[in-house]
Amino acid sequence: MLNFIDTLINVPxxxxxxxxxxxxxxxxxxxxxxxxxxxxxRLSLNPLAHLDIYGTILMILxxxxxxxxxxxxxxxxxxxxxxxxxxxxxxxxxxxIMAFLGVxxxxxxxxxxxxxxxxxxxxxxxxxxxxxxxxxxxxxMVFNLIPIPPLDGSKVLGLIIxxxxxxxxxxxxxxxxxxxxxxxxxxxxxxIIGGGVGIVFSLILKxxxxxxxxxx
Numbered sequence: 001m002l003n004f005i006d007t008l009i010n011v012p013x014x015x016x017x018x019x020x021x022x023x024x025x026x027x028x029x030x031x032x033x034x035x036x037x038x039x040x041x042r043l044s045l046n047p048l049a050h051l052d053i054y055g056t057i058l059m060i061l062x063x064x065x066x067x068x069x070x071x072x073x074x075x076x077x078x079x080x081x082x083x084x085x086x087x088x089x090x091x092x093x094x095x096x097i098m099a100f101l102g103v104x105x106x107x108x109x110x111x112x113x114x115x116x117x118x119x120x121x122x123x124x125x126x127x128x129x130x131x132x133x134x135x136x137x138x139x140x141m142v143f144n145l146i147p148i149p150p151l152d153g154s155k156v157l158g159l160i161i162x163x164x165x166x167x168x169x170x171x172x173x174x175x176x177x178x179x180x181x182x183x184x185x186x187x188x189x190x191x192i193i194g195g196g197v198g199i200v201f202s203l204i205l206k207x208x209x210x211x212x213x214x215x216x
Contacts, residue, residue, distance in 0.1 A: 021140060023044065026042040036073045091152050099200075142196035149169055149170055
């Protein structure tokens with residue numbers, strides 16, 4: 001029963017994390033002058049516009065995965081590599097923002113609940129949902145920052161490596177997705193992602209604590 005409830009909560013949280021991430025890609029690329037995301041229906045908050053079946057299942061099972069990549073045309077960017085990097089980093093940043101807002105709103109609700117004497121089960125439920133929401137978003141953020149094509153980190157890496165090396169790496173994008181799936185399912189990424197998530201989550205908690213303490 002508990003597993004069913006966990007899955008029931010996981011699904012909408014996963015959809016929110018994936019949708020926000022891909023919408024951010026589409027929005028930034030559009031702002032940089034590329035009409036492709038709008039024309040392909042990706043400038044949307046509808047989860048169905050962004051789902052990749054394998055990436056979504058993997059995220060529900062392991063905590064990290066991917067959505068259907070947003071098609072962009074860097075020919076519209078004034079600086080192609082910079083435009084690709086900005087578009088790529090927008091996704092992880094959106095997950096960071098959502099995680100922060102989730103913890104902030106959850107903390108406020110818990111404070112309000114203590115003040116209004118809400119029952120323990122409700123308080124525990126709020127705390128669990130907030131933790132899971134932040135965890136999912138941060139897992140998605142850290143995972144996508146890994147510099148392996150087609151993950152966002154590979155596009156950001158393009159800013160600091162030679163063009164020839166960068167475009168050579170991108171040639172293997174269609175094959176590296178199988179490597180990512182293998183490393184994900186075998187748990188190789190767990191320590192990397194877990195460590196990154198732990199660091200960022202602790203920083204969010206400290207920042208939220210400072211904000212709340214300065215207001216309350």
